[in-house]
Amino acid sequence: MKKYSFFKIALLSFTLLLLSSCSAIMTSIGNSKIDNALKIYYSRGLTSEGTSDLISGLDYVPDSGVGIAQYQKQYAEITSQKNRILQNRYFSTQDINSLNLYLLTVEEFRKIHSKFPTVKIDYNDFNSSKLKITKIFEDFVLKDEKIYIPRNQKIQNINYYKILNKYVNSYIINSAITNLERDVTINLYVSSSFRGFSRLDYLVTNSLVYASDMNRDRNLGDYVIFKGFSNSIMPTSKDYFIDFNFSNVYIRTLETREEVKDKNKIFVARKRVTISGFYKVYSPNKKTTTKYFDFSENYTIRVRSYDHSTFYDDERDIIKDILEDKFSNIIRYDLNTFINP
Numbered sequence: 001m002k003k004y005s006f007f008k009i010a011l012l013s014f015t016l017l018l019l020s021s022c023s024a025i026m027t028s029i030g031n032s033k034i035d036n037a038l039k040i041y042y043s044r045g046l047t048s049e050g051t052s053d054l055i056s057g058l059d060y061v062p063d064s065g066v067g068i069a070q071y072q073k074q075y076a077e078i079t080s081q082k083n084r085i086l087q088n089r090y091f092s093t094q095d096i097n098s099l100n101l102y103l104l105t106v107e108e109f110r111k112i113h114s115k116f117p118t119v120k121i122d123y124n125d126f127n128s129s130k131l132k133i134t135k136i137f138e139d140f141v142l143k144d145e146k147i148y149i150p151r152n153q154k155i156q157n158i159n160y161y162k163i164l165n166k167y168v169n170s171y172i173i174n175s176a177i178t179n180l181e182r183d184v185t186i187n188l189y190v191s192s193s194f195r196g197f198s199r200l201d202y203l204v205t206n207s208l209v210y211a212s213d214m215n216r217d218r219n220l221g222d223y224v225i226f227k228g229f230s231n232s233i234m235p236t237s238k239d240y241f242i243d244f245n246f247s248n249v250y251i252r253t254l255e256t257r258e259e260v261k262d263k264n265k266i267f268v269a270r271k272r273v274t275i276s277g278f279y280k281v282y283s284p285n286k287k288t289t290t291k292y293f294d295f296s297e298n299y300t301i302r303v304r305s306y307d308h309s310t311f312y313d314d315e316r317d318i319i320k321d322i323l324e325d326k327f328s329n330i331i332r333y334d335l336n337t338f339i340n341p
Contacts, residue, residue, distance in 0.1 A: 030060025207323035246277040
C-alpha cells in the first residue's frame with residue numbers, strides 16, 4: 001500500500017513538473033513573439049507580419065498585459081485607417097494591403113477572442129466593412145492586367161490574389177486565380193535521344209525512365225508539372241521537353257582487396273560510376289538551350305566465400321539504385337530552373 005502511494009505521489013510530481021515545463025516553454029515562445037511584434041511596430045509601423053506575431057504571441061500568453069494593450073492599440077489604429085480608406089473613390093495597392101491588414105487583425109483575433117473577454121471588437125462594423133472590402137478587392141482583381149504580362153508576373157499576381165482572398169473567399173477572385181493558374185501551368189516531359197549498346201547504357205536509360213515514372217505528376221514549383229518520360233519530342237505552348245543525352249557512361253575500379261573474417265575470404269572492390277552529358281530544353285517560345293551535367297558515386301561490392309559456397313553482391317542493383325536516386329534528384333530540383341518562358 002505504501003509502495004502504491006509512493007508511486008502515485010511520484011507520478012503526480014512528475015506530471016506537475018512536466019506541465020510546469022510546458023507552461024514555461026509556451027510563455028517563452030509567446031513573449032518572444034510579442035517582443036518581435038513590438039520591434040516590428042516601432043521600426044516599420046503597422047504590418048501583417050507584426051500583427052500576426054502579436055496575435056500568435058497572445059495565444060501562447062493570454063495574460064500578457066503588454067500584448068493585450070498593444071493589440072488594442074493596433075486594432076484602434078488599423079480600424080481608423082480602414083475607415084479613412086473606405087471613404088476613397090479610388091484605391092492604391094497600399095490601400096488594398098491596409099484593408100487586408102484590417103481583415104487579418106479581426107479574423108485572426110476572433111479565433112482566440114474567448115481568452116480575452118475584456119477586449120472589445122466591433123463585429124457589426126467588421127461585417128459591414130467586410131462586404132465593402134470584398135467588393136473593392138473584386139474590382140481591383142478584375143481591373144488588373146492579366147494577359148499582356150510575363151508569366152512570372154502572372155504567378156506573382158496569383159500569390160497576391162490568394163492573400164486577398166484568404167478572408168473574403170470571393171468566387172470572383174477565386175475564378176481569376178483559377179484562370180491564371182491554368183494559363184501559367186506548364187507540362188514538363190523528359191526524353192532521351194541516347195542510344196547505347198552496352199548493359200550499362202541500357203541500365204542508364206531504364207533508370208531515367210523509372211525515375212520519371214516515380215515522379216510523374218509531381219509539382220516542381222511555379223506551376224511546372226512533371227508529366228514523366230516521353231518517347232517523342234513535340235513542344236507546344238503548354239508542353240516542354242528536356243532531352244537527355246549521355247556522352248560518358250563508365251565504371252572505374254578504385255581499389256580491390258581481400259579480407260579474411262572467421263576463416264572466410266571476402267573479396268572487396270570499391271568502384272565509381274560516372275555519368276556525364278547534357279540536357280536540351282525544347283519549348284515553342286525560345287531557342288533550344290543546352291546545359292551540361294555530370295555526377296559520380298562510389299560504391300562497394302563484395303564476394304563472400306562460406307562453406308564452399310560463393311555469394312555475390314548484385315552490382316547491377318547497386319548501380320540501378322544510385323542512378324534512380326540521382327535522376328530523381330535532377331527531376332525534382334534541377335529541371336524547373338530551365339523553364340523560364
